[in-house]
Amino acid sequence: MSSADIWLTIALLTFATVVTRTSFFLLASARLPARVQQALRYAPPAALAAIVIPDLLLNGGAGGAAGITGIDWTNPRLLAGIGATLFFLATRHLLGTIVAGMALFSAFRLLL
Template identity: 35%
Template sequence: MSESSQWITFLLIGLGTFALRLSFIEFYGALRIPPLLRRALAYVPASVLAALVVPAVMIQDKHAGVDWTNPQIPAAILAGLVAWRTRSTLLTLAVGMGTLWVLRSWGL
């Protein structure tokens, strides 16, 4: 594949993604969304966040699983508890990253 065809592919994929996202924003008020679907859409941000965070935390050295020697797991659990109790994004990030740095500096 030549360099110009790669750039054209990237551009078309980007435009397609933009068009899909814009269509939801543009037509959201004009379309009648059933109440059941509207309630289900409220859970999309949390599920997307979980889909991004869980693999990043659980997969270490190309192997997925609960390995307590992986310092990301206790740091993520502690950050989740802080987020649940305080609802503070900044405090959650500080506690999670601080815990991860401390565990890594201890050699875990």
């Protein structure tokens, strides 16, 4: 790949990113239907779950069905995730949940 090809690729990807991210501002006069707005409310929790749950359940980042070996009581990430979830359900305090989860993870990692 030549230098010109690399710069052209970067420029086109930048253009595509700007267009897709600013399209909502450019089309602000067009209102999204109520069903689409309701469906978009589930996007952040779904994205968070897609990022966090595999990290809690997969052992060492291994993929595939063989990688799901971290579901046991010696997995400090899983135990800290369960503890942080219980803390959040009890208090509904997000910053406290992060602190509690990291403290539990550190403790379980040192103990197990």
